[in-house]
Amino acid sequence: MRSLFSDSARITQILPVPTELQRWDKYLGNYISSIEKPLPLCEQNSVTFCTSSIQEELKCLDLQKAAFSQRIRPGIDCKRRGSKQECLELVSKRQADLVAVDLGELYEAPTTIVQQLEPVAIAQGITDYSVAVVKADSGIKFLYQLGGRKSCHASFGDIASWIAPISVLSERSLLDKQSCNKADQIAEYFGGSCVPGAADLRVNHYRSGSDRLCSLCRGDSLGLHQCERSTSERYHNQAGALRCLVEGAGEVAFVSLSSLAANVDGRSQELWARNVPLALDSRNFRLICRSGPSMMLGDYERCHLTRLPGKLLVSTKFTSTEDRLTTRHLLSRLVDKFHNENSDMFDLFGPYQNETDLIFDDSTNRIVPLQLELSTFDLVSRQHFDPSFQQLPLAHKGANCKVVLTTSSGYSIHQQILAYPARHSFILAIAITLLTLFL
Structure with missing residues (x-):
């Protein structure tokens, strides 16, 4: 006993830690004030993360404490807003330093905000895909057979279930390439x-096609909140799109492969899924391929719509070079110390208090810094992605579109002249171009 714990003979027993002190921050008590004392000769600047939910804020605040306890500087501050869009606006106004977003969330942001932003890093992890899923007995074998069928999507603007299908259907000439709408x-x-959110003017300006795009949505148990981008709509998000297919409302669901895998073969934590375990047997589904006949779920590497890029860590382009380097160094330290394979103190990328994909996707395993002074538009440069992917013709380019920007990498951004809202075509151009590099 003495050699294991201490050379002191005064240790006579080991007592359990009281339940109320079993969180690390509670156990440390007043020692936290000592941990948080400024380091000698260090400037007391900080990096402010913007979070978009209470759960994200709580994770951010715990990360703040864990980082301080490991003497990681600069410090971390947390600001919460009601949505990723509000966070992007906050960052553009230099009232926060960082926010993690996916391409779908950039798609929804006004052009005036996106022009103020700059990507700092990409959060990468296990390769994920956008897939088109049908029931095995549906009779649907090929992509072209989806025309006239009923479709289920996670939300309007979602990268896996909205932007990816648009890109592929356009590239295959199943949608008119001459229209931006x-x-x-x-x-x-x-x-x-x-398509939850299709009737929301904040993301679908003019509510284009909203009647048909919302026709299969059910709302809550009372039929309220139909087509809302919230959990009140039973078919909202990735699991909801799969539910839409399973319950027979739709005939094809566009989802991410990771969400599909998390909800089949008894793995789903959704209450509705517990009542239909047989319907969620993976053998009851097929993947629709970009070309060729449908395949089993296990053949996803050969049968998917696109490979999905990870989330972007975005800052304002007005940040000084010194502050950008400081932020990159902070991110590197956080990954080194709190990657789930390296630390049992705090898990930067995994689930937090039974909540998934908070700040970062749970599948993330590294953060890759991007070159300094890289604009959001220049991110379409092929050098940042797998060079084996071929760029497809821009799906939105057409007779009623005009070029509004050509990036330093030579890629053109187009905008519809009249009918389609500028911010959608502008950001959709970025998103689709990025996606085509992953096809």
Whole structure:
């Protein structure tokens, strides 16, 4: 006993830690004030993360404490807003330093905000894909057979279930390449859809095609909140899109492979899934391929729509070079110390208090810094992604579109002249171009 714990003979017993002190921050008590004392000769600047939910804020605050306890500087501050869009605005105004977003969330942001932003790093992890899923007995074998069928999507603007299908259907000439108004085109192409958020003016300006895009949505148990981008709509998010397919409202669901895997073969934590375990047997589904006949779920590497890029860590382009380098150094230290393989103190990338994908996707395993002074538009440069992927023709380019920007990498950004809201075509251009590099 003495050699294991101490050379002191005064240790006579080991007592359990009281339940109320079993959190590390509670156990440390007043020692936290000592941990948080400034380091000698260090400037007391900090990096402010913007979070978009209470759960994200709590994770950020615990990360703040864990980082301080490991003497990681600069410190971390946390600011919460109601959505990623509000966070992007906050960062653009230099009232926060960083926010993690995916391309779908950039897609929704006004052009005036995106022009003020700069990507700092990409959060990468296990390769994920956008997939089109049908029931095995549906009779649907090929991509072209989806025309006139009923479709299920996680939400309007979602990268896996909205932008990726638009890109692939356009590239295969199943949607009209001469039009920028993809919302109307999707509404006409499918025989009814559930696209939560399609009737929301904040993301679908003019509510293009919203009647048909919301026709399969159910709302809550009372039929309220139909087509909302919230959990009140039973078919909202990735699991909701799969539910839309399983319950027979739709005939094809566009989801991410990771969400599909998390909800089949008894792995789903959703209450509705517990009542239909047989319906969620992976053998009951097939993947629709970009070309060729459908395949089993296990063949996803050969049968998917696109490979999905990770989240972007975005800052304002007005940040000084010194502060950018400081932020990159901080991110590197956080990964080194709190990667789930390296630390049992705090898990930077894994689930937090039974909540998934908070700040970062749970599948993230590294953060890759991007070159300094890289604009959001220059991110389409092929050098940042797998060079084996071929760029497809820009799906939104057409007779009623005009070039509004050509990046330093030579990629053109287009905007519809009249009918389609500028911010959608502008950001959709960035998103689709990025996606095509992953096809």
